[in-house]
Structure formats: C-alpha cells, structure tokens
Amino acid sequence: xxxxxxxxxxxxxxRKDHSLYFETEGRKKYIPVENTSxxxxxxxxxxxKRFLEFASQKQIIVHYFNHYGYxxxxxxxxxxxxxxxxxxxxxxxxxxxxxxxxxxxxxIEGSIQQMGRVLKYYRSRLEAKDVFDNVLHDFEKESLLLxxxxxxxxxMALEGHVREKYYSTFDTIIRHPDFVxxxxxxxxxHNRLNALISFGNSIVYTMCLSEIYKTYLDPRxxxxxxxxxxxxxxxxxxxxxxxxxxxxxxxxxxINKKMLVKKHFDKLTDGIxxxxxxxxxxVSELEKKMQTTVQHRHLGKSVSYRRLIRLELYKIxxxxxxxxxxxxxxxxx
Amino acid sequence: xxxxGTDIWYYYICHREVWLMKxxxxxxxxxxxLDLGRFISEIYYRRNKKELSFGNxxxxxxxxxxxxxxxxxxxxxxxxxxxxxxxxxxxxxxLRRMGIEARGELLFPEERKKEVVEWTEEARVELERAVxxxxxxxxxxxxxxxxxxxxxxxxxxxxxxxxEE
Numbered sequence: 078x079x080x081x082x083x084x085x086x087x088x089x090x091x092r093k094d095h096s097l098y099f100e101t102e103g104r105k106k107y108i109p110v111e112n113t114s115x116x117x118x119x120x121x122x123x124x125x126k127r128f129l130e131f132a133s134q135k136q137i138i139v140h141y142f143n144h145y146g147y148x149x150x151x152x153x154x155x156x157x158x159x160x161x162x163x164x165x166x167x168x169x170x171x172x173x174x175x176x177x178x179x180x181x182x183x184x185i186e187g188s189i190q191q192m193g194r195v196l197k198y199y200r201s202r203l204e205a206k207d208v209f210d211n212v213l214h215d216f217e218k219e220s221l222l223l224x225x226x227x228x229x230x231x232x233m234a235l236e237g238h239v240r241e242k243y244y245s246t247f248d249t250i251i252r253h254p255d256f257v258x259x260x261x262x263x264x265x266x267h268n269r270l271n272a273l274i275s276f277g278n279s280i281v282y283t284m285c286l287s288e289i290y291k292t293y294l295d296p297r298x299x300x301x302x303x304x305x306x307x308x309x310x311x312x313x314x315x316x317x318x319x320x321x322x323x324x325x326x327x328x329x330x331x332i333n334k335k336m337l338v339k340k341h342f343d344k345l346t347d348g349i350x351x352x353x354x355x356x357x358x359x360v361s362e363l364e365k366k367m368q369t370t371v372q373h374r375h376l377g378k379s380v381s382y383r384r385l386i387r388l389e390l391y392k393i394x395x396x397x398x399x400x401x402x403x404x405x406x407x408x409x410x
Numbered sequence: 411x412x413x414x415g416t417d418i419w420y421y422y423i424c425h426r427e428v429w430l431m432k433x434x435x436x437x438x439x440x441x442x443x444l445d446l447g448r449f450i451s452e453i454y455y456r457r458n459k460k461e462l463s464f465g466n467x468x469x470x471x472x473x474x475x476x477x478x479x480x481x482x483x484x485x486x487x488x489x490x491x492x493x494x495x496x497x498x499x500x501x502x503x504x505l506r507r508m509g510i511e512a513r514g515e516l517l518f519p520e521e522r523k524k525e526v527v528e529w530t531e532e533a534r535v536e537l538e539r540a541v542x543x544x545x546x547x548x549x550x551x552x553x554x555x556x557x558x559x560x561x562x563x564x565x566x567x568x569x570x571x572x573x574e575e
Contacts, residue, residue, distance in 0.1 A: 079440060160434040293435060375574045384569075391573035399552045401574065 187405025
C-alpha cells in the first residue's frame with residue numbers, strides 16, 4: 078500500500094526529472110513518487126509549480142497545516158477517477174430529502190455506535206462502571222430518537238447531545254490533572270485535551286479526503302455536512318465513523334503511556350496548542366495505528382485502518398448505486 | 411453502446427465486472443495485478459508491437475503469415491481460457507464481417523505459450539448471444555450482485571464487491 082509522507086522541517090519541494098525531492102539546508106531527500114499517496118506539510122515548505130504539476134500527474138495529494146498545526150487546505154489534484162453515473166447518483170441522494178436524511182442518519186448511527194464501543198471498552202476496565210452505564214443508557218435512548226428526526230439539523234442536534242455526554246466520560250477515563258476536559262472548545266482549543274482532539278480530528282478529516290480521491294465519490298457532496306459547492310464535506314461525514322476509534326483511543330493511550338505530557342503543549346494568548354514536538358509524536362503514533370490491521374470478516378483477510386476508510390467509501394458508493402443499503406462500520410472490540 | 415473485445419472477456423468471467431466497466435467504474439488502480447498486466451503488455455513483443463484500433467475493437471498485435479492476417483491477443487495467464495478465446499473470436503468475427511479472414515493467436519508470454527484460435531459458425535452464434543446478453547446487463551439500473559468465484563481472489567474489484575459489514 079502507498080505511504081503517507083509527513084514533513085515537519087522547513088525546505089523546498091522540487092521536481093527533478095521523474096522524481097521528487099525535499100531539499101533542506103543543502104540536503105536532498107528523494108521521495109518515492111510511485112509509492113506515495115499523500116504528503117502532509119507542517120513546516121515552512123516552498124513548492125514550485127513544476128512540483129504541483131508532477132504531484133497532480135502522480136495523483137499525490139498535498140495537505141497543508143500552518144505554524145500552529147491548523148489545517149490550511151489541500152492541493153487536490155484534478156479528478157482522475159470519473160464516472161458520470163456515480164456523480165449523478167450522489168447528487169440524486171443529496172437532492173432527494175428523504176434519501177439524504179437516510180444517509181445522514183446512517184453516519185450519526187455509526188458515530189454513536191463507535192463512541193459506545195470506546196465507552197464499553199473502558200467500562201470493562203475501570204471501576205466507575207455506573208458513569209459509563211449511565212452514558213451508554215443515554216446513548217440508547219438518543220439512538221431511538223434518530224428515526225424520528227425530520228431534518229438533518231435535528232440529527233445534528235441529537236448527535237451534539239450524544240457527543241457532549243460522551244465527552245463527559247473523558248475525565249473518568251483519563252484521570253490525569255494535566256488533561257482535564259471541562260468542555261469542548263475549538264478555534265482555539267482552551268486546554269490540552271481539546272488541543273489533542275482538534276489536531277487529531279483534523280488529520281482524520283484529511284485522511285478521509287485522501288481516500289475519497291481514490292474513489293468515484295465527489296468530496297463536495299456531503300449528506301450530513303451540507304454541501305456548498307465550494308469546499309469539501311463528504312470527508313467530514315465519513316470521519317464521524319472513525320474519529321472515536323482512531324483519534325480518541327489514540328489520545329487516551331498517548332496520555333496513559335505518558336508519551337504526551339504537559340511540555341508538549343504551547344500556550345498562546347487565547348488558547349493552547351500541541352507543540353511541534355507534540356505533533357510529531359502524535360502523527361507518528363497515528364500513522365502506526367493507521368497501518369495496524371484488523372481482521373475483516375467479510376473480506377476474509379485483515380485490513381489496515383487506512384483501508385477500512387476506503388472500504389467505508391466503497392460501501393457508500395454501493396449505497397448510492399442502489400446495490401446495498403449502507404451500514405456503517407462497527408468495530409467489534 | 412458498442413460491445414468491445416474486453417467486454418466479451420469480462421462477460422465470460424463476471425457479469426458484474428461488465429456492468430461496472432461499462433459504467434466507467436474502473437477497479438482499484440493501486441492493485442498489483444493491474445500493474446502486472448500493464449507491465450506485460452508494455453514489455454513483451456516490443457519489437458513487433460502493432461496495436462491496431464478500428465471500429466470499437468483494439469487488437470494487441472497483427473502480422474501477416476502466408477498471405478493471411480494473424481491477430482494476436484496477449485494475456486497474463488492461460489487460466490481463463492474460455493474468456494480469452496471468446497474475446498479473440500470476437501475480433502475474428504468482427505474482421506470477417508468486414509470481409510477480412512483472419513486467424514487468431516492467444517499469447518501467454520509469461521508461460522511461453524501460444525494457442526491458435528479459428529473462427530467457426532458455432533462461435534459466431536455463441537457470440538451473437540453473448541452480445542445480446544451484455545446489452546441486457548448494461549441496461550440493468552443496478553449492477554449485478556457480486557458472486558464469489560475463483561476470479562475474485564485476484565480481481566482488482568474484490569474490495570469494492572466485498573466491502574460490507
């Protein structure tokens with residue numbers, strides 16, 4: 078499987094004949110073009126038009142993050158996979174209110190299911206069982222309301238409700254004075270835990286975007302997150318399924334194993350963010366996680382987390398084509 | 411929609427594949443066996459590579475032998491003989507309808523093997539039926555359901571077809 082390249086240093090990305098290299102302070106590092114699917118840029122990196130042309134030709138997506146680790150945007154090469162039939166079907170499912178609501182509901186169902194999976198794991202390991210039981214009980218109640226929702230907005234509100242309860246268990250799970258949850262804050266996050274959640278989620282969004290690029294789906298047409306034909310939204314829908322089991326679990330393990338501590342965060346005037354060192358640790362552990370494999374019952378083989386995202390997109394495409402009703406991925410452990 | 415030689419090939423392996431291909435839904439481009447196929451067609455017979463494209467068919471290789479046209483079709487392996495044979499017969503039949511009598515050769519460079527294929531009346535009848543069937547499949551609004559067959563193991567669509575749960 079193709080690899081992801083993360084660049085933290087400052088330098089220049091250039092094309093040389095039929096290959097790419099990253100140049101920093103007189104040192105050149107060649108990039109295996111055929112084997113790279115996307116590049117994440119965290120450092121101050123100059124790129125040339127020749128580089129972008131070549132990246133486009135080789136179908137490499139470039140994701141940019143600013144000095145503070147905020148997602149800036151992606152260089153999404155011109156579409157290379159195109160099937161009019163699929164795009165029409167995708168648009169049809171967006172325009173038909175009932176179809177759109179149905180798909181949006183699936184994403185929320187998947188999201189709640191995965192959050193529940195995380196909680197069940199900790200319920201079995203920690204003493205405060207009643208904390209988890211209460212929240213899981215609420216999850217069940219909220220899930221029953223999903224089928225009554227008449228609009229995507231109502232679904233979003235339900236999801237927000239569930240997520241709030243989900244986050245309320247984080248202090249019980251983490252039990253570390255340096256990482257208290259308080260409440261969810263973004264742009265900028267107000268504490269370390271929020272900084273981790275924001276950073277992790279933004280990377281998972283881009284991973285979903287990278288995988289969408291390899292399918293026939295149009296990233297501009299989301300179902301839960303509205304389309305406005307200017308920016309991508311389908312990846313946000315798909316990420317709902319993966320955020321809990323990928324990002325949240327990773328955060329818990331990084332904190333519990335003390336791989337990330339207080340010193341890995343920078344305090345800004347109005348918020349707190351992961352430092353460069355912290356981002357490096359986070360990204361390298363996330364990458365390890367994305368490459369770990371899980372047994373896939375239906376395929377009869379093990380697949381990486383990264384591949385699970387792709388499979389999820391295939392399932393969505395099959396739903397759009399009218400082949401098979403989409404059922405969100407449900408982790409079994 | 412005109413039926414191509416590759417449609418015939420897919421038809422004798424998997425009806426679902428015919429539908430997907432015809433709807434421009436190509437298989438996973440990162441799949442290794444696709445790379446291998448591309449590599450084989452680029453590397454072998456470079457010296458007398460004469461790809462010929464006319465109407466809606468593309469022929470891998472043509473040459474003259476004893477005043478007769480010989481049409482060659484290059485394949486990775488001889489495992490799917492029926493498909494390969496029918497594809498080649500489709501070309502022969504196509505040419506015949508244009509007034510050209512040709513002989514066919516299936517080429518398996520990896521196995522250093524060659525099979526001769528000749529047009530017959532039975533083949534024509536069989537192909538006519540297959541073309542009708544392909545056109546029926548293509549009119550289906552939804553692709554045919556996946557079926558687990560031997561071909562799935564190495565098919566670049568396998569993850570797409572079996573992505574479930």
